[in-house]
Amino acid sequence: MHRTDPYAQVCGQVAIDISLVFLAEWPLLKPYLVIDEYDRDGSADDPRIRIGFDNMPLELGRTMSFVSMPCVACGTANHPLRVRVGDDTSRLYYAPCCPVAVRPACSKGRAATLEYERFKGLAAMGAARPGNQLTLF
Numbered sequence: 001m002h003r004t005d006p007y008a009q010v011c012g013q014v015a016i017d018i019s020l021v022f023l024a025e026w027p028l029l030k031p032y033l034v035i036d037e038y039d040r041d042g043s044a045d046d047p048r049i050r051i052g053f054d055n056m057p058l059e060l061g062r063t064m065s066f067v068s069m070p071c072v073a074c075g076t077a078n079h080p081l082r083v084r085v086g087d088d089t090s091r092l093y094y095a096p097c098c099p100v101a102v103r104p105a106c107s108k109g110r111a112a113t114l115e116y117e118r119f120k121g122l123a124a125m126g127a128a129r130p131g132n133q134l135t136l137f
Helices: 006-011 026-032 058-064 104-108 110-124
Strands: 033-038 048-053 092-094
Touching: 026 033, 026 058, 033 110, 048 110, 104 110
Parallel strands: none
Antiparallel strands: 033 048, 048 092
């Protein structure tokens, strides 16, 4: 279930076949892609990222929140585009794995790491807008 793709080649990784970028909806989402880097959970050399979609028309966000794809780790049906508490559907975040409350191991494995690396590659290629997340320190 692995193949090489141009996004993963930026990172020197073998990619997984399941990804948001392979869905038919990707061209609709791509213009709204925002990647926030922060080192609170990672490090300055390898920051953790948050993958989101911002300033989307509400109707598009509502529609995208119902998109389904398999979890990148276990293949269980998943709704990877989610609304954070307090946000509306103009702002979604991408979670490629099962919710932690359902299956915590999925988000800790290699498949999840590879999917996040793919999006780091997209950011390196300039395919995402930088986020405007405020730093606390």
